[in-house]
Amino acid sequence: MPQDEALGNGTCLPILSVQEIVRSDAENVPERYIRNPDNRPNSTEISLVPDDHIPVIDFSLLAQGDEEERRKLEVACKEWSFFQIINHGVEEAIPKMKAAAAQFFDLPLSEKKKYAMPPDYFEGYGQDNKAEDKKRDWMDLLWLLTMPAHSRNTKYWPLAIPGFQESVEEYATEMQRVTYEILGNLSLLMGLERDFLKELHGEVKQGTRMNYYPACARPDLVYALSPHCDYTSISFILQDFDITALQIKHNEMWVPVKPIPNAISVLVGDVMESWSNGKYKSLPHRVVANVEKPRYGIISFVIPSNEAKLDPLKTMVDDDHPPLYKNGLTYIEYLLYTQTKETEEDKYVNIDYLKIQN
Known part of the structure; x- marks a missing residue:
């Protein structure tokens, strides 16, 4: 298939498949993926924090009501906006979920195109950046609610893949259990x-996104997933x-997070920052490409209902901590605002819309 052939059948957005680009030419990176020199992964920005400094929470202790583990959670959210959980009970579902993602991306492009993301909808197969004139991330994705x-x-679910639906449903159910425990x-x-x-x-919503990151001949020029905060x-x-x-960004430096086998990373999003009146900050994070081999990332987003209010909670406001975020905004109002942003850098400042401007 020619590189410039669009995904879909005329009703879907014309987006290239990075996976197909690499299959046809693994040695070159198209211009539309090459970042400007001032917006590339830069080794001078990296902070090599010792691995044991990044918070790790024993989920099983947390679920038992262990006060010390809950205090560790408090420190992790306040100082890092990030932690990894172990002993979470999702271990059996993880390999099946990873296999489901791999099976989908192993399909011929003609099959994946059947689930292509429409222009004005977030579910389906495609890429994260829909604007034709913007730089694109070095990855393809499948996004499911x-x-x-x-x-x-289910029109976006590749149900013809044996076991796909069962694996995704099992993982989603387990992640919902984990979500409720963390929120509690x-x-x-x-x-x-x-x-x-x-x-x-x-109504707590969960979006599951499967990212496929092909190997890249020049990872210094691209982002697998560009810096951003989550709207969740x-x-x-x-x-x-x-x-x-x-x-992840910590103390104004980028910190690589070495994966712990079977651990799941957890990060704070924009909504929690507003609810906590800024005690827990939304976390900038990014994903870098590599030359070695393709890889996968599976993200579970915890999403409020459209009508949920984003006001700072009363317990987080007092004389020493006046409200820093607006009252009365709903989640759908905020979400619609985030879709109006035009530049790559704006992904950092969406949260400013929720803040009271002095």
Whole structure:
């Protein structure tokens, strides 16, 4: 297939497949993926923090109500906006979920095109950046709304793949359990009833995104996933365990996160920053490409209902901590605002829209 042939059948956005680009020419990187010199992964920005400094939370202890582990969660969210969880009970579902993602991306392009992302909709197969004139990330993706079950749009699910639906549903169910436990502990840390944050979401939605990152001959020129913050309350990232590619911003430096086998990374998003009145900051993060081999990333986004209010919670506001974020904004208002941004750098400043401007 020629590189410039569009995905889809006329109703879908004309987006290239990076996977197909690499298959046809693995030695060159097309111009549309090459970042400007001032917006590339830069080794001088890297902080080689010892691996044991990045917070790790024993989920099994957290679920048992262990106070020390909950205090570790508080420190992780306040100082890092990030942690990895171990002993979470998702271990059996992880290899099946990874296999489901691999099976999808192993399909011929003609089959993947059947699930192509429409121009004005977020689900399906394609790429993250839909604007033709913007630089693109070195990856392809499949985005599915996986929870609640009644919200699933199976036209974007490759149900012909044996076991795909069962593997994704199992993983989504396990991640929903983990989500409720994390939200419950954060509620307690914020001086609230255990179910408060869960109920504040309204109907808790879960989006599952499978990213395929091809190997790249010039990883210094591209981003596998460009720097950004998530528009969610919290997000879960399942990395490949043998390549360090995820980087988080800490103390104004980029910190590589070495994967722990079977661990799941958790990060704070924009919504939680507003609810916590800035105590827990939304985390800038990015993914770098590598020359060695392709890899996968599976992200579970925890998404409030459209009507959920993003006001700072009363327990997070007092005389010493006045409200820093606006009252009355709903999640859908914020989400629509984020879609109006024009430049790569704007991905960092969406949260400013929620702040009270002095």
